[in-house]
Ligand SMILES: *[C@@H]1O[C@H](CO)[C@@H](O)[C@H](O)[C@H]1NC(C)=O
Ligand SMILES: *[C@@H]1O[C@H](CO)[C@@H](O)[C@H](O)[C@H]1NC(C)=O
Ligand SMILES: *[C@@H]1O[C@H](CO)[C@@H](O)[C@H](O)[C@H]1NC(C)=O
Ligand SMILES: *[C@@H]1O[C@H](CO)[C@@H](O)[C@H](O)[C@H]1NC(C)=O
């Protein structure tokens with residue numbers, strides 16, 4: 001009884017402490033929600049895009065919401081994004097990243113230096129080094145795609161398209177960057193993929209710390225299983241120079257073996273978590289939009305192939321493919337929805353592009369959500385919910401880069417790859433992998449929808465804010481070998 005009373009008193013004190021915050025004139029509109037402490041956490045977690053759209057209607061392009069005890073200032077004016085992205089003095093990227101690293105990967109690095117890690121990655125994902133990675137990736141993609149094909153040319157095989165794309169790209173990426181083949185003849189790639197998908201399914205709940213006790217057990221179990229499976233990677237010669245360099249960097253920073261293995265799971269997520277889902281959405285849009293599919297096929301048929309090696313012919317990576325690039329950009333505009341989050345290290349005044357100034361408080365978080373604007377902003381994109389494969393093409397077929405809001409040209413008109421210190425270092429590698437994969441699928445397979453009337457699957461709304469969104473369920477396809485590998 002005494003405990004109940006004490007807890008109650010504590011609870012009330014806690015509530016009073018947290019509820020006393022009020023807005024000063026120079027601060028963004030404050031919306032605490034009606035649930036003490038939690039604030040808007042439930043609505044935010046269920047469908048962040050819907051919730052933030054509602055808040056934008058109510059408050060405008062900047063506002064502060066309470067989410068599970070934290071105050072988060074959301075900025076939705078793309079003209080003002082640089083005020084956040086360029087201020088690394090008062091706005092910190094790595095603290096919140098470390099919180100997530102601990103929650104999701106149970107990882108605490110003795111010395112965390114994102115800038116050095118980015119520099120290492122840059123070295124290995126450009127120039128000659130990138131050419132090597134690409135070529136390994138191409139041959140892995142080809143081998144894996146071939147292994148998924150029915151042997152008899154008249155037989156159809158059916159599959160969920162999401163699982164098909166994710167499975168092949170994930171495993172090819174894993175084999176390319178983490179190696180592992182020599183230890184285990186490739187069987188591990190399949191196991192790792194299977195285990196990773198379980199982990200992936202719980203990822204948003206781990207990040208929000210909303211796992212129930214059963215899910216906690218499953219999450220802990222798959223995490224440990226993945227650590228075991230990833231442990232040998234990086235030791236062998238078959239892992240990529242990047243991974244070995246990264247591990248060496250961790251060792252020099254004083255990370256023990258356990259920590260290194262945990263860091264590998266983080267890197268597996270960072271490098272493989274979004275490429276497969278991106279390829280899925282692109283193929284799904286192409287399959288459901290015949291004129292887009294035709295345009296991409298026509299373009300591919302004109303691009304020269306590299307046939308100098310013993311491998312299957314691949315697209316020459318130096319050849320421009322503006323139609324494909326536009327279709328990919330458009331697919332990403334509709335389905336890439338990461339948050340860009342910073343922690344406010346010291347009180348700061350944020351100057352918006354329109355001249356308005358707002359005070360930000362130390363200890364709060366600032367969050368950009370480019371999915372709402374620019375990506376789904378009807379002022380920038382006419383009928384933004386529609387997939388138009390040539391949205392990023394000019395009338396003369398060149399890439400279109402001029403987009404406007406409020407009469408002013410936008411620096412950021414779509415941001416699937418992040419920006420500033422978040423910008424994805426592996427972008428050229430990822431784009432090439434998706435392009436090669438789509439090319440292989442179109443040349444090697446005849447593919448049709450099992451239920452042509454069903455349309456695209458709905459988006460799983462709980463994943464808004466965590467990179468690429470994923471479908472609810474899957475989109476079922478039938479495929480078989482193409483008799484001749486002619487693209488048209
Ligand atoms: C390629 O990687 C090596 C280390 O393996 C590095 O010394 C070199 O600078 C990299 N090349 C480029 C063009 O960055
Ligand atoms: C392929 O499968 C069909 C039907 O299952 C069968 O009639 C045909 O003989 C098979 N062809 C080959 C080459 O195995
Ligand atoms: C692959 O490796 C696993 C374990 O290392 C082994 O059990 C399996 O028989 C191997 N498979 C083949 C086809 O060599
Ligand atoms: C939606 O995503 C969440 C989190 O990733 C997952 O737990 C849930 O099962 C997914 N729902 C469907 C219908 O796929």
Ligand SMILES: *[C@@H]1O[C@H](CO)[C@@H](O)[C@H](O)[C@H]1NC(C)=O
Nearest residue numbers: 024346347348359360361362
């Ligand atoms: C930061 O701003 C808050 C609210 O305006 C104020 O209470 C606090 O004293 C300020 N902190 C510093 C270090 O200036």
